[in-house]
Amino acid sequence: MSPVLLIAKDEWRYWLRSNLAVYSALLFLLLLVVTSVITVSEIHSKAQHLEHDQNQAEEAFVDQPARHPHRMVHYGHYVFRTPLPLSLFDPGLDAVTGKAIFLEGHRQNSATFSDSAASAELGGLAWLTPAVVYQLFAPLLIILLGHGAIARERESATLMPMLAQGLGGRTLLLGKSLALLAAICVLLIPMVIAMGIAVANGALFSASISLLAIYFIYLCIWGVLTLWASSLMQSRATGLASLVSAWLLFSLVMPAALINWVAKQHPMPGKIETDMAMLEEARKLGDGHNANDPAFAQLRAQLLEQYDVENVEDLPVNVRGIVAQYGEEKLTKTLNEYAQQQAAGEARQAQLLQNMSWLSPTVALGLASRAMAGTDLHHYQLFLKAAEQLRFDFVQGLNKLHAEEVTYNDDVNKYGSAEQQARARVDASNWRLLDEFEFHPQGTSARWGQSTVTLAVLVVWLLGLTSAMFFQAGRLQR
Amino acid sequence: MNLMANMRRESTLMLRDRAVIAWAGVIFLLAVYAVWVGMAEVKQQRESITWLLQQDTLERDAALTHQSDYGGVAYYSFHLTYDEPSNLAFAAMGLRDETAWKHRVRMLALEGQIYERDAGNPVFALIGRLDFAFLMAVVWPLALIMLLHDLKSSERVAGRYNLLVATAAQQSALWVSRALLRAGLLLVVAVLPFVTGALLSGASLLAIVLVLAMVIIYAVFWLLVCYWLASWQQPSPTILAANLGVWLLLAVVIPLAGRITIDQLVPLPSGSEILMTQREAVNDAWDLPKQDTFDAFVATHPQWQEQAKVGQGFQWDWYYAFQQVGDQKTQALSDAYRDGRLHRHALAGLVAWVAPPALLERSMQRIAQTDLKSVITYESKIREFHAQLRQFYYPLLFGDGAFDADNLQQRPNFSLTHSNDS
Numbered sequence: 079m080s081p082v083l084l085i086a087k088d089e090w091r092y093w094l095r096s097n098l099a100v101y102s103a104l105l106f107l108l109l110l111v112v113t114s115v116i117t118v119s120e121i122h123s124k125a126q127h128l129e130h131d132q133n134q135a136e137e138a139f140v141d142q143p144a145r146h147p148h149r150m151v152h153y154g155h156y157v158f159r160t161p162l163p164l165s166l167f168d169p170g171l172d173a174v175t176g177k178a179i180f181l182e183g184h185r186q187n188s189a190t191f192s193d194s195a196a197s198a199e200l201g202g203l204a205w206l207t208p209a210v211v212y213q214l215f216a217p218l219l220i221i222l223l224g225h226g227a228i229a230r231e232r233e234s235a236t237l238m239p240m241l242a243q244g245l246g247g248r249t250l251l252l253g254k255s256l257a258l259l260a261a262i263c264v265l266l267i268p269m270v271i272a273m274g275i276a277v278a279n280g281a282l283f284s285a286s287i288s289l290l291a292i293y294f295i296y297l298c299i300w301g302v303l304t305l306w307a308s309s310l311m312q313s314r315a316t317g318l319a320s321l322v323s324a325w326l327l328f329s330l331v332m333p334a335a336l337i338n339w340v341a342k343q344h345p346m347p348g349k350i351e352t353d354m355a356m357l358e359e360a361r362k363l364g365d366g367h368n369a370n371d372p373a374f375a376q377l378r379a380q381l382l383e384q385y386d387v388e389n390v391e392d393l394p395v396n397v398r399g400i401v402a403q404y405g406e407e408k409l410t411k412t413l414n415e416y417a418q419q420q421a422a423g424e425a426r427q428a429q430l431l432q433n434m435s436w437l438s439p440t441v442a443l444g445l446a447s448r449a450m451a452g453t454d455l456h457h458y459q460l461f462l463k464a465a466e467q468l469r470f471d472f473v474q475g476l477n478k479l480h481a482e483e484v485t486y487n488d489d490v491n492k493y494g495s496a497e498q499q500a501r502a503r504v505d506a507s508n509w510r511l512l513d514e515f516e517f518h519p520q521g522t523s524a525r526w527g528q529s530t531v532t533l534a535v536l537v538v539w540l541l542g543l544t545s546a547m548f549f550q551a552g553r554l555q556r
Numbered sequence: 557m558n559l560m561a562n563m564r565r566e567s568t569l570m571l572r573d574r575a576v577i578a579w580a581g582v583i584f585l586l587a588v589y590a591v592w593v594g595m596a597e598v599k600q601q602r603e604s605i606t607w608l609l610q611q612d613t614l615e616r617d618a619a620l621t622h623q624s625d626y627g628g629v630a631y632y633s634f635h636l637t638y639d640e641p642s643n644l645a646f647a648a649m650g651l652r653d654e655t656a657w658k659h660r661v662r663m664l665a666l667e668g669q670i671y672e673r674d675a676g677n678p679v680f681a682l683i684g685r686l687d688f689a690f691l692m693a694v695v696w697p698l699a700l701i702m703l704l705h706d707l708k709s710s711e712r713v714a715g716r717y718n719l720l721v722a723t724a725a726q727q728s729a730l731w732v733s734r735a736l737l738r739a740g741l742l743l744v745v746a747v748l749p750f751v752t753g754a755l756l757s758g759a760s761l762l763a764i765v766l767v768l769a770m771v772i773i774y775a776v777f778w779l780l781v782c783y784w785l786a787s788w789q790q791p792s793p794t795i796l797a798a799n800l801g802v803w804l805l806l807a808v809v810i811p812l813a814g815r816i817t818i819d820q821l822v823p824l825p826s827g828s829e830i831l832m833t834q835r836e837a838v839n840d841a842w843d844l845p846k847q848d849t850f851d852a853f854v855a856t857h858p859q860w861q862e863q864a865k866v867g868q869g870f871q872w873d874w875y876y877a878f879q880q881v882g883d884q885k886t887q888a889l890s891d892a893y894r895d896g897r898l899h900r901h902a903l904a905g906l907v908a909w910v911a912p913p914a915l916l917e918r919s920m921q922r923i924a925q926t927d928l929k930s931v932i933t934y935e936s937k938i939r940e941f942h943a944q945l946r947q948f949y950y951p952l953l954f955g956d957g958a959f960d961a962d963n964l965q966q967r968p969n970f971s972l973t974h975s976n977d978s
Contacts, residue, residue: 102801109809128828158828188675190671195654195928197819199904199921201917315710323702350659354611
């Protein structure tokens with residue numbers, strides 16, 4: 079058997095005899111299994127509820143009786159955010175973002191009801207998910223396993239004899255690396271199972287494999303860092319203390335500290351501030367409710383000329399419906415402009431965080447993981463966009479009905495006698511114009527595109543530390 | 557040798573220990589950073605509220621110019637409500653990143669509006685800020701663990717243990733003074749920036765003292781844990797791992813288990829239930845005979861019995877009556893949602909007694925008024941304000957008087973103050 083394999087085997091034998099290694103591995107496994115079971119069942123029941131709610135909302139809309147179309151513009155519709163399959167491993171932003179949006183004419187509402195704001199508040203770490211267990215606690219286990227790899231040999235004075243017998247420092251480190259690599263692969267088995275479940279539930283296979291690969295790289299970074307420190311430090315105790323300190327700073331402190339930095343560096347106005355700025359502009363466009371608004375005078379004149387009639391009553395279309403269509407389109411353009419500004423600001427903040435992730439592989443991994451799982455900011459914004467598209471489509475569909483199916487005279491008298499009210503209604507079958515809400519997450523290659531920087535961060539960290547480790551290995555003999 | 561002499565000798569020794577100096581430095585820098593950014597954030601939020609208040613007035617005045625009846629004015633007039641950060645909010649931002657602390661409402665059915673949330677970048681809410689509360693509750697104990705886990709074992713490895721014990725008059729005094737000095741230094745460097753920030757922010761002395769008392773008790777708790785484990789006759793790595801295990805249990809496992817159990821135990825009405833109920837209630841009214849709406853309205857507002865009369869065509873008084881009735885129909889669900897959240901919060905408070913990091917964070921958020929209770933206080937302030945708006949408009953809507961914009965000068969304005977700011 080080659081010396082590398084022998085060394086690796088010996089390391090495993092040592093771990094299996096060491097209480098510290100066995101107990102910490104068991105604790106990690108327990109934590110992982112418990113959070114996985116909890117997350118999978120939570121996501122599963124949430125998905126079922128939200129799908130049910132979505133169907134119910136669609137049925138409620140379609141089942142409405144015959145009505146004036148503008149009533150349906152304000153009756154509105156709800157869209158719910160159903161979790162994507164990979165969120166059973168990394169729910170990402172799902173817990174902190176709103177679950178439901180009310181869609182109606184003339185307004186873009188925010189997503190309401192987040193889980194985190196309604197849950198029992200016991201600190202951020204109470205929101206442990208399988209992804210976070212891997213991000214935060216797998217490194218700790220790797221450190222506990224690997225910190226003694228070289229330092230232990232040094233302490234028990236077996237290092238020098240080994241090297242003196244002609245075993246190269248690099249060979250020794252390769253063997254130890256192989257042992258730790260095998261441990262990392264074992265650690266990833268539960269994740270492989272989780273990915274399997276996700277794929278069975280419709281997750282993209284390529285995205286799931288990519289996710290696995292990213293976590294593999296991340297854990298290797300910690301493995302290499304651990305071995306490097308172990309070969310650098312004189313004793314196990316100082317090696318472990320330095321590694322745990324590094325873990326504390328990189329994994330616990332840095333993410334929060336970088337959020338502070340981004341918030342300070344790029345403060346952003348909230349939706350209300352943007353709304354206020356926008357309202358001023360919207361006022362100039364006129365109120366879509368009022369067909370006599372001066373902003374619409376030009377539109378009226380144009381219509382009269384087009385159909386060559388004197389009065390709006392003689393138009394073959396209902397001018398109020400035309401005005402509503404025109405007003406909604408103009409307004410939506412403005413609304414979208416400001417919504418995009420808002421989204422761009424948030425994306426800019428996320429990008430700043432991404433650029434700062436060179437300082438901490440944990441931050442880089444978190445971002446890459448959410449991007450790959452489809453639970454990142456970008457996917458949340460895509461959801462908001464899809465909801466807005468649905469809103470615009472059905473509102474304009476209703477406005478078209480208003481223009482074509484309700485005559486101007488009936489429209490004016492819609493609050494009159496029961497008979498007049500009935501004439502201003504359109505048939506209930508028209509409500510089928512509402513499209514089913516379908517959210518299309520990005521494909522795997524687009525998700526890779528989202529995570530170029532963070533992947534580069536992870537790869538550079540791995541390569542840098544590996545070089546440092548092997549450089550140090552070469553110096554062991556001296 | 558008495559304790560004081562011990563202390564003096566030990567502090568000289570400690571200041572030569574590079575690990576102690578490094579950790580004290582790190583904690584000090586992090587505390588300064590947390591306090592500084594926290595204060596900047598509070599300033600930012602206050603400026604934002606000031607600007608919004610100005611815009612809000614301008615916007616309402618502009619809306620007024622197009623209107624010729626009270627119903628139209630009420631329909632187009634939004635009112636800014638806000639939850640200003642308290643003077644201690646910089647130290648514990650709590651829920652302010654995930655819930656809305658500013659909100660515009662108008663006199664339509666409130667249930668359709670109150671759950672709207674203008675809540676900042678969700679990435680911030682997910683990762684969380686490095687505020688003083690997080691630093692103390694989560695990071696500080698780990699720094700202490702790093703300094704104390706090898707209190708005795710390092711001396712054992714260095715071969716000085718027996719000598720030290722033999723020469724010390726009282727051997728416990730030696731270890732106690734060592735541990736106390738390290739913990740004390742670490743505490744002082746963390747707390748100094750906080751006290752400075754709190755004084756600069758104008759927080760009340762009582763609140764500062766309260767936070768300090770909690771932080772000191774918390775530090776003593778971790779000191780005892782570390783001291784107890786350090787006496788274990790094991791090599792340093794084992795003691796460190798055991799310490800980390802305790803931290804993991806208290807900071808992660810118990811809170812996680814607590815949250816899951818409580819959320820299961822106390823179900824909440826789902827958001828969709830509340831939203832759909834309120835929409836159906838409000839929209840159905842258009843198709844019901846107006847008299848039905850007026851009947852339901854008068855049942856809770858008997859003073860308008862005479863004035864609530866069905867007329868021809870669209871009437872604003874009927875319109876606002878069905879908005880009111882819509883809220884009444886959703887009331888039970890909405891109350892259940894609020895009470896459920898408070899119940900969860902109360903149970904989490906009980907669990908926190910066995911999870912000190914959560915207890916410290918929650919207590920600091922309570923004092924800083926950034927916890928769930930404060931969120932719900934803000935919600936009820938919005939409800940109160942909305943009720944005032946209705947009280948103001950109903951006489952105008954149901955009365956016979958002609959439209960007079962001067963009458964709107966008495967319109968209520970939202971205000972909210974915090975109790976513990978000096």
